[in-house]
Amino acid sequence: MIDSVDKLKDVLKEKGYKLTPQRRAILNTIIQNPNKHLSSEEIYDLVKKDCPEIGLATVYRTLQLLDDLQVITKINFDDGCARYELNINSNDHQHHHVICTKCGKVIEVEVDLLEHLEEEIEKNYGFEIKDHKVKFFGICSKCK
Numbered sequence: 001m002i003d004s005v006d007k008l009k010d011v012l013k014e015k016g017y018k019l020t021p022q023r024r025a026i027l028n029t030i031i032q033n034p035n036k037h038l039s040s041e042e043i044y045d046l047v048k049k050d051c052p053e054i055g056l057a058t059v060y061r062t063l064q065l066l067d068d069l070q071v072i073t074k075i076n077f078d079d080g081c082a083r084y085e086l087n088i089n090s091n092d093h094q095h096h097h098v099i100c101t102k103c104g105k106v107i108e109v110e111v112d113l114l115e116h117l118e119e120e121i122e123k124n125y126g127f128e129i130k131d132h133k134v135k136f137f138g139i140c141s142k143c144k
């Protein structure tokens with residue numbers, strides 16, 4: 001579970017990467033904005049406040065690296081940008097999202113009744129299901 005920069009440091013070191021000040025600033029930004037599902041550009045704008053010299057390309061590269069290391073997860077809400085959230089537990093299954101099609105508000109849902117469906121698919125199609133991704137689209141209480 002990666003919930004602090006110290007733990008990330010260990011992960012990076014294990015894989016032969018250094019925790020540069022820029023990588024640290026990017027991860028801190030994601031940690032300090034839980035449940036915000038920040039886009040690459042939003043992360044860039046926030047990180048720039050602490051690291052004015054940072055470039056957008058560095059932010060893209062770092063996010064890709066953190067995604068590869070499974071420290072963060074890339075999510076796509078079909079709004080045209082890549083968003084990221086902290087991978088709270090890389091071995092366990094992440095929550096799902098409900099997205100308002102009017103205002104773009106995103107809510108996280110913890111209920112997950114899909115294990116039963118996974119079992120059905122495994123049984124009927126001979127697959128070993130490793131994970132699933134589900135997005136719910138609708139209209140939030142404010143937009144109704």
Ligand SMILES: [Zn+2]
Nearest residue numbers: 100103140143
């Ligand atoms: Zn809404």
Ligand SMILES: [Zn+2]
Nearest residue numbers: 035085097108
């Ligand atoms: Zn989320």
Ligand SMILES: [Zn+2]
Nearest residue numbers: 093112114132
């Ligand atoms: Zn699920």
